[in-house]
Amino acid sequence: MGGKQKWALIGLGLAALAGAYVYVGVDVRPHEEYVPDPLATVVEDTIPDSPSAYGIPLEGFIIERGQVKKGQTFSDLLAPHGIGATEVDSLVKLAAPVFDIHRMRAGHPYALIFTDDSSRVPAFFVYEADQVDHVIFTLRPPMDVRVDKRPVRTERKSVSIAVTGALWNDLEKAGADPVLALKLGEIFQWTLDFYKDVQPGNRFTFVYQEHTVDGERYGQSELLGIRFEGSTTKEAFRFTKDSTEAPTYYDAEGNSLRLAFLKAPLKFSRVSSGFTMKRFHPVQHRWKSHLGTDYAAPYGTPILAVGDGVVEKAGYTAGNGNYVKIRHNGVYETQYLHMRKILVKQGQQVEQGQTIGEVGSTGLATGPHVCFRFWKNGKQVDHRREELPSAAPLPQEDRFSFEMHRDHLMAQMEQAEMEAQRVSTATF
Ligand SMILES: [Zn+2]
Incomplete structure (x- = not known):
């Protein structure tokens, strides 16, 4: 073996x-999609022979770790270790091209590395700007500041x-x-x-x-x-x-799982009033048809373009309030009413799922909602009853590499299923 x-x-x-x-x-x-690696490999953790931190070998050094406290400045952290204002000033200047010292934030980890002898001379200061970037200050001459990246x-x-x-x-x-x-x-x-x-x-x-x-x-x-x-x-x-x-x-056959249109112009929403030929209007207090679907949502909720297209109109009318109309192709158009804020301009190209505005109650509306309207061949229809077209399938010339990739993923899925089966049987 x-x-x-x-x-x-x-x-x-x-x-x-x-x-x-x-x-x-x-x-x-x-960055590669298709990786024909053997399926079952587990990499051993590499434990370095001698201890190090931030790529600094720690032999002959001791490390002290801490977290920047609220209101604590760079010089507050260094002064207690005999690093005076002039040195701090030089370090700040050296850091400037790679790191702005004012971007040091409370709660972030830092480390001070001292010589492991009776003099305990501070040799390095390391500030963790985020999970990947850490800023290393070499405190002894020649002073130096650099940003290191942890491997992802x-x-x-x-x-x-x-x-x-x-x-x-x-x-x-x-x-x-x-x-x-x-x-x-x-x-x-x-x-x-x-x-x-x-x-x-x-x-x-x-x-x-x-x-x-x-x-x-x-x-x-x-x-x-x-x-x-x-x-x-x-x-x-x-x-x-x-x-x-x-x-x-x-899917396995190369059909796009995406339809040309989203089911709704909001991510999480509830239909407060459906498409109907006749209903009692809550503001106008008379029976009239409602050729749209109302989705209730809090003020400011992002309104999404349901499909790719071009903004045909973005404006205001007394009834619609702030509204946007999108032409998707020769067949379909959609419209979004009562926006608090419009975030697109007339003539602009938009993509499916792109935020085009915010939920509001401008125009004839009792509360925050989007009135969503859908046209097919110039006629308003109930989009929830429409058989919507699929987005484009996989291009023919990509079929071979897609199939290789798919088979590899399928093998991994099957392996995971078998493993889960084995684990659950072992538990009984
Ligand atoms: Zn409506």
């Missing part, structure tokens, strides 16, 4: 013991979880970034009805990319592939031709 395989088995065994459903694969090339490690992981309640909590319990639940919600917004289709005992299997700095999660995890198994099976695979393009999610 090779060293790698042995480590893999030990790793999987430990994961099983810990009851974690997490299976770890390693991807050290963060990117790993490809997979996890398979049975739905017990909120997906957010299930992910957290499994040790995965719970933000994946939100991403899943966005990707499957046209595919799954989360209230109806997702039931306890159903299974979600994720393949995702996680970034860590010194073992701590850094930034958001990226969702590469998902499989849902319930009354139906649904899959999504992320695919990007090049890194400049926004990633798109396709």
